[in-house]
Amino acid sequence: MALTDEAIDKIKGMIMSGELGPGARLPKEADLAERLGLSRNSLREAVRALSMIRVLDVRQGDGTYVTSLEPTLLLDALSFVVDFHRDDTVLQFLEVRRVLEPAAAAFAAERMLDDDIDKLQLILDDLGDDPTIEALVANDIEFHRQIAVGTGNTVLASLVEGLSGPTMRARIWRGLTQEGAAARTREQHQAIVDAISGREPDLARSWATVHIAGVEEWLRRVL
CATH class of the missing domain: 1.10.10.10 (Winged helix-like DNA-binding domain superfamily/Winged helix DNA-binding domain)
Structure with missing residues (x-):
C-alpha cells in the first residue's frame, strides 16, 4: 500500500x-x-x-x-462516500449543512442573477397548496440546490448537492411527524427568497440558519 x-x-x-x-x-x-x-x-x-x-x-x-x-467532477467522490453514511451520522451532515447553506444564501443575495431569483420564486410557487411530503422534500432539495448554483461557486454548489441525500429521510420523517413542518418550511423558504431578492446577505444568512437549524433541533429531540 x-x-x-x-x-x-x-x-x-x-x-x-x-x-x-x-x-x-x-x-x-x-x-x-x-x-x-x-x-x-x-x-x-x-x-x-x-x-x-x-x-x-x-x-x-x-x-x-x-x-x-472540474470541481463538479472531482466532488462526485463525495456522493459515493455519503451513500454509505449510517443513520446515526445524519446530525453531522446537518451540522455541515448549517455551516455551508447560510453562507450560500448570503453569497446568492450578492451574486444571484435577477432571472435566477425569479426562477427560485417559481420553484416555491409550483409546489401547490397541498403537496405530498415527498413533493415537498423534492422541492426543498431543488430550492437549496438552485441557491447554491446561484452563488457562482461550483465547489460550494457541488458540496451542497452532495450533502442533500443523507438528510432526505430526516426531512421526510419530520414532515410526516411534526405538526406544521410543511407550512413552516414554505414560510422560511419564502423569507430566504425575499432576502435574496432584496439583496440582503445578512438576512438571507440568518433565515437559512434558522431553516437548517430547525431540522437539526427537531432531530436531536427525537433521536
Missing part, C-alpha cells in the same frame, strides 16, 4: 506542477514507471485509485488521460 501511495503522490505532483494538465495523456505505463522509479504494478494500482476519484480517465485501447479536474 505504501508503494501505491508513493505512486499516487508522484502522479499528483506531476499534475500540480502543470507537467500534466487537464486533458493531458499520461506516458505509456512502462515509460512512466521507469521515469518515476516505480514498479508497473504500483503504478497500475495508483492509476486505478485516481480514476475512481475522477482525477484520471482510463480509456481502453487509447490510453490514460487527466480529466478536466
